[in-house]
Amino acid sequence: MTTRHFLHRLLKAEDGAVAATVGISLFALIAAGGVAFDYARMASLDTELQSAADQAALAAATQLDGKASARTRAINAAQALVANDTRFVNDGGTSVVTVPTVVFYSAYTNPTTNTAATGDADAHFVKVTTGSRAAFFALTPIVAALKSGNITGEAIAGLGSAVCKVPPVMMCNPSEPLTNTNVNYDFDANALRGVGFKLISGSPDTPGNFGFLDTNFGSGANALKAALGYNVPPGDCSPSQGVSTKTGMDASVIAALNTRFDIYDSNACVGSGTCSPSRNTRKDLVRGNACTTNGGQGWQESPNPYRPTTVGPLTSGYPDVMGYPRDYCHAVKQSSQTCGNIGTGQWDRDAYFRVNYGWTSASQWMAQTGLSSSATRYEVYTWELAHTSVGSPAKGIDVAQTVTGGKKAYGAPACVTPGLTPGPSTVDRRRITVAVLNCKALGLHGSENNLPVAKWVEAFLVEPSFNRPSGKTFTDSKEVYVEMIGETTSGSAGATAGQVVRHDTPYLIE
Numbered sequence: 001m002t003t004r005h006f007l008h009r010l011l012k013a014e015d016g017a018v019a020a021t022v023g024i025s026l027f028a029l030i031a032a033g034g035v036a037f038d039y040a041r042m043a044s045l046d047t048e049l050q051s052a053a054d055q056a057a058l059a060a061a062t063q064l065d066g067k068a069s070a071r072t073r074a075i076n077a078a079q080a081l082v083a084n085d086t087r088f089v090n091d092g093g094t095s096v097v098t099v100p101t102v103v104f105y106s107a108y109t110n111p112t113t114n115t116a117a118t119g120d121a122d123a124h125f126v127k128v129t130t131g132s133r134a135a136f137f138a139l140t141p142i143v144a145a146l147k148s149g150n151i152t153g154e155a156i157a158g159l160g161s162a163v164c165k166v167p168p169v170m171m172c173n174p175s176e177p178l179t180n181t182n183v184n185y186d187f188d189a190n191a192l193r194g195v196g197f198k199l200i201s202g203s204p205d206t207p208g209n210f211g212f213l214d215t216n217f218g219s220g221a222n223a224l225k226a227a228l229g230y231n232v233p234p235g236d237c238s239p240s241q242g243v244s245t246k247t248g249m250d251a252s253v254i255a256a257l258n259t260r261f262d263i264y265d266s267n268a269c270v271g272s273g274t275c276s277p278s279r280n281t282r283k284d285l286v287r288g289n290a291c292t293t294n295g296g297q298g299w300q301e302s303p304n305p306y307r308p309t310t311v312g313p314l315t316s317g318y319p320d321v322m323g324y325p326r327d328y329c330h331a332v333k334q335s336s337q338t339c340g341n342i343g344t345g346q347w348d349r350d351a352y353f354r355v356n357y358g359w360t361s362a363s364q365w366m367a368q369t370g371l372s373s374s375a376t377r378y379e380v381y382t383w384e385l386a387h388t389s390v391g392s393p394a395k396g397i398d399v400a401q402t403v404t405g406g407k408k409a410y411g412a413p414a415c416v417t418p419g420l421t422p423g424p425s426t427v428d429r430r431r432i433t434v435a436v437l438n439c440k441a442l443g444l445h446g447s448e449n450n451l452p453v454a455k456w457v458e459a460f461l462v463e464p465s466f467n468r469p470s471g472k473t474f475t476d477s478k479e480v481y482v483e484m485i486g487e488t489t490s491g492s493a494g495a496t497a498g499q500v501v502r503h504d505t506p507y508l509i510e
Contacts, residue, residue, distance in 0.1 A: 049130045052097040053153030054508060060102060060126045061157035061506035065489075070120040075102045078128050097153075098131035108156060108509060125509065127156045156509040161240035163456060163488070167228050167257075167432055168213035168238055170245060171199055172439035173454055174341045176207045183441045189457040189487040194376035196327035196343035196462065199480040201249040204446065205439040208341030210480050213238050213435060214246035214447065222270040224248050229256035230273040231420070231427065240456065243435055244449045251477045254465045260429040261464040262413040263299050264291045277413040278429035279421040280385050280397050282356075283464055284323035286407040291415035293466065301468060303404045306331070306351070311338050314351045321401050321409035322355040324377040324462050326481060333473050349375060356411075357395045377483045378460040381430065384411070385421065430461045433488055456488035 060074035079099045104117035105125040117123040130153040173187045174197060199210035217227045217235030224246075227233050255268045259275035261283050269275035284306060288297030306319040311328045325331055327343030353365035362373055368390070369375075369383055388398040397411025413419035422428040436455045437444065444451070459482035468475040475481070 049097060049151055049153030050155070051153070053099075053128055053130050053155040054157075056099045056128045056130070057126055057155035057157035057508065058506040060128060061159045062504065064104075064123050064126065064159045065504075066121050066123075067489075068120055071104055071117070071123050074104070074123070074126055078102050078126070099128050100131050101127075101129040103127045105156075108158070110510075125156060125158045127154065129154045157506050158509060159504050160507050161504045162237035163240060163433060163435075164237035165232065165427070167233050168215045168217065168235060168246075169228070169432060170211050170213050170243070170435040170437055171197075172205065172207050172209040172211075172444070173436050174208045176438050176440050178207075178440060180438060180441045183438050183452050184454055185438045185441060187436045187455045187457070189436075189455055189484055192342070192345075192484045193486050194374070194378075195345040195484050196330055196347065197459070197482050197484060198326075198330055198341050198343070199482060200341070200476075201254070201478045201480075205442075205444045207440070209439060211249055212246040214244040221248060221250075221253055222267075224253045225256035225268065225270045226273050227256075228253065229259045229269050229275040231276050231429075232273075234273075238435065241453055242450045243437075243453055245437075245444065245447055245451065247446050249478075251465070254478060254480060257461065257480065258293075258464040258466075259416075260461060262291070262410070262415050262419070263293060263464055264415055265293055275416075276429060277416055277419045279413070279419040280381055280411065280430070281413055281419065282323050282381070282384065282397055282411040284319075284321060284325075284409075285464065285466065286321060286403055286409045287414065288407050299464075299466075300407075302407075302409065305468070307474065308332055308348070311336075313348045318351060318355055320355075320403045322352050324380065324483075325352060326462065330481070331474075334476075345374075345376075347377065349373075349380075352380070356401075357391070376460075376485075377462055378431075378485055381460065388412070431485065432459055432461065432482075433457070434459050458485035458488055459483065460485055 056078040060078040063073040063077050064070055079102075103126070104123040105114050105127070106117045106122035107115040108125040108127075114125075117125075132152045173185060175187050176185055197208065199208055200206070201210050203209050204211070212224060212227070215227070215233075215235035215238050217223050217233065223234070227235060252267075255263075255265045256270075256275070258265065259269050260278055260281075262277035262281040263285075264275075284302065285293075285299040286302045287299045290298040292298040293300065302319065302321050304320040306322050306325055308314060308328070308331050311332055313328070325347050327339070327345065327347050329339035329346075330337055330343050331348070332338075349365070350362055353359045353369075357365065357368070359365040359368055365371070366373060369380075369387075371379060371383060384397050387396060389396040399411070400414075401409040403409065408414075420426050420429050422431075434457050435453045436457055437451055438454050442448065442451055462481045462483050463475075465477045465480055466475060467477045
């Protein structure tokens with residue numbers, strides 16, 4: 001082929017005509033790919049930081065228990081407990097994600113509707129913000145000259161709680177003013193430790209009223225009895241906030257609580273459930289050979305019961321047996337009582353130890369027990385669990401006391417033996433957890449839903465519900481008399497791990 005002919009064919013050839021176009025467009029295609037790559041890096045960095053914020057917020061929320069140093073512990077959890085690294089940052093810093101900003105709220109609805117916490121007690125929500133990071137663009141023109149801008153992660157979390165494995169009971173805040181409109185009006189259970197409370201039934205919004213929570217345990221009186229009497233109550237856990245109430249309180253239902261004292265009236269323990277008494281059933285009743293409160297051989301008042309005529313300690317006329325007595329102001333006839341539903345915490349310790357142990361002075365029983373002069377009934381109860389028989393001749397809950405007529409008082413179970421001793425896997429049957437509601441402010445009547453709980457508290461069952469005497473002159477079978485132990489805390493509502501009642505779960509709000 002001649003040179004002339006070759007040049008002629010080359011000029012006429014159309015092969016590769018698009019090469020120039022492709023060459024020119026290749027720059028745009030590479031740039032678009034670079035943008036996509038860098039955007040993916042930026043999006044991944046944002047996801048990493050948000051995930052780190054979520055985990056830090058959840059870790060912080062687990063510490064918001066309302067106790068001292070809760071906020072400090074929450075900050076430490078957010079900043080140190082959860083370690084996060086980013087794999088997509090390339091701004092020249094380390095890969096560690098920091099959490100420099102932690103803010104606490106007592107209430108939080110959205111970014112514009114919230115209330116800052118003022119202390120550890122009201123720190124219910126936490127917001128964490130990660131340190132800002134950037135992604136430098138690797139392929140986007142101009143290479144490494146542009147970056148994403150600062151990216152942070154932010155998350156808000158709270159702590160949701162549920163109360164489990166306890167009788168679903170509530171009481172109207174005994175401290176609530178009659179004109180109260182604040183549904184969160186406080187009840188200081190810890191300040192009232194050792195104080196006796198006379199809880200009543202039948203007055204839905206009256207301070208001190210005793211009632212039920214609805215935990216889907218069923219309907220009817222038998223379901224209520226099971227909820228009060230079973231060792232493991234049926235139904236669901238109760239949310240720590242937003243509870244529902246249930247109607248149906250009457251004396252026959254309250255009788256299920258008496259199974260904890262070794263008293264088994266007809267159908268008090270229903271169905272196939274187990275209603276064990278406590279290992280310590282110290283009470284002021286005696287029996288022959290029956291386990292109900294009916295008939296001449298069942299549980300009844302002793303021939304010489306504790307019946308003070310004045311608001312104060314006995315100096316003579318001591319009873320033949322004594323359970324844990326009421327506060328002085330609640331121990332006299334109902335018509336002569338000098339306090340409302342809340343007692344004073346003052347009760348006849350000297351008479352109790354004189355009658356049951358023969359110790360005739362405060363100095364003697366304090367020396368023998370190691371208890372203080374202001375010992376609570378619950379402290380005496382736990383001391384007796386640890387010292388079931390003392391002295392010679394032996395006295396204590398394991399030693400029955402015979403009274404006139406041949407009947408006996410028992411400090412330990414005689415009907416359903418041996419009873420439950422509080423321990424690592426055993427509940428305390430004379431200790432219950434109670435939701436305190438501000439019934440006046442809530443206008444509570446009958447069954448209601450989504451009610452705020454002012455406080456969860458621990459109470460000691462002082463005595464079985466019983467008409468003393470039959471005319472209710474001193475006590476009524478519709479009353480439940482308890483001693484305040486204190487506020488319920490995380491983990492265990494009873495004195496033992498066996499009485500687990502609260503499960504805390506952190507949750508993200510946004």
